[in-house]
Amino acid sequence: MKKMYAIFCKLEETLVKACVCAVALLVFLSAVFRTFKHPINWAVDLSLLLFAWAVFLGADMALRNTDLVKVDMIVNWMPAKARKILQLVWNLLIMAFLAMVVWYGVHLALDNTKRLFQTLGISYSWATFSVPIGSAFMLVTMILKTVALWKRE
Secondary structure (H helix, E strand, O other), X not given: OHHHXXXXXXXXXXXXXXXXXHHHHHHHHHHHHHHOOOOOHHHHHHHHHHHHHXXXXXXXXXXXXXXXXXXXXXXXXOOHHHHHHHHHHHHHHHHHHHHHHHHHHHHHXXXXXXXXXXXXXXXXXXXXXXXXHHHHHHHHHHHHHHHHHHHOO
């Protein structure tokens, strides 16, 4: 199971890198072609789609690979057991929030099925599904972090 998760993490990282590179390239090419009076109209919509996926998949990567930004000056004064309990409470709150984002994100994406990208001709839900899917991945990451914290002495 750990090997499959490691493969998934590597695939997610590769996908995020590809999306970010593609967005940068599309925006650059779009600006260059617009300068020469030959705009690439679909580049903006495709950039938006790829950027949405890069943001939410990248958020999972950031959550998994770091502790993100935190102010722990007051927490460091607490005993180790109190810090662990506080961290568990925070993790549970984060998981509850992510579960709500998944729930409402699916509804949002389904509501956007009839809305189309102007130049791509595909449903806008392809972009909005990045919210619940990325949040579900973050939820899995938080569950794994919480289990690891629980097992730690």
